[in-house]
Amino acid sequence: MERPAVGELVPPERTLMGPGPSEVHPRVRRAMSTPLVGHLDPSFLDLMNDVQELLRYTFRTDNEWTIPISGTGSAAMEAAIANLTEPGDTVVVPTNGYFGGRMASMVRRAGGDVVEVDAPWGAPLDPDDVRTVFSNHDPDLLGFVHAETSTGTLQTNVPELTEIAHANDALVIADAVTSLGGVEFRVDDWGIDAAYSATQKCLSAPPGASPLTLSDRAMAKVTNRDARVRSWYLDLSELADYWGEERSYHHTAPITNIYALREALRLVAEEGIEERWERHERVAGALRAGVEAMGLDIASESWLPSLNAVRLPEGVDDTAVIDHLLDEYGVEVASGLGDFAGEILRIGCMGYSARPENVLFVLSGLGDALENDGVDADAGLAAAREQL
């Protein structure tokens, strides 16, 4: 067999304004190029404490059980769902976006029964609908997506949702993949029992070590399970050996990803979590003002600063716009999924990508791509500049 003649890695320059990954902060990239130590090295054990403390700050929680799960956001999602769902449990999941569907799929694999609470794509769940589902089904768990990346929808009324669940002795799992570190999210104040996220969105680190937090009450359910968790890798009672007091081997931690996460979280703490939420709202607000001044609409009823669902004019081919932005500007944005397929562009504004120059650049490219579709690019740029 011939030796493969594969050239040096030279990724193209991109401005990442899609649904994730966002651009990685230069300090995070530097942290990733520092030398490896072992995952049981005393220095790494200290670093694990740093990461846990910084994660608690970012999640707004005192939960002891706050750790990064090895893998992407779906790994942390599956860790939450697989550990908290016992076979036969009834779990409420939303139908208003793509990731509620993924929750349902994970619940079924964990042996749970799914009950859906409906809302249209682009709308948040209505607490009254959640109340009705609770009175009809007596669920054990409520899952919801705080920031639905497929529709750019922010779930409002979270404390009301958790109250409904707790009044029925159910636990609450929140998907904060596209909100953690970018959009107001408060685990303790809002009464959330378990929340998971990812690093490649508002935290601006590469994917690979994904935040998870569980309250003592949630962890008590995990440790008192009758049936063992079906996944060995994600079983939190096994992972406790490594992330708990003993710090003994469970699996080799993704050391470089943990370095990256630590630096990304240090950036959150330096900026201040509330200031960071405010920056996302301001910079994404300029993006929103820009697209609206161009004559385009936000497709979601409950705007999510980190993910802007921009409705395209009738008859415009979304892939042509996406290709134009990538080929001519090196800007990544994404198409719609599910009910929104072919109708919207998903423009992210997350973490290190949430910068004024990125917003002005994406608006220029968008105006250019839609030049012949009645879009007023100059008005868009002027409106964004005014907000910034």
Ligand SMILES: Cc1ncc(COP(=O)(O)O)c(C=O)c1O
């Ligand atoms: C809301 C939401 N949940 C879960 C996931 C899954 O995360 P990952 O793709 O990192 O596995 C994503 C990914 O985009 C997401 O947006």
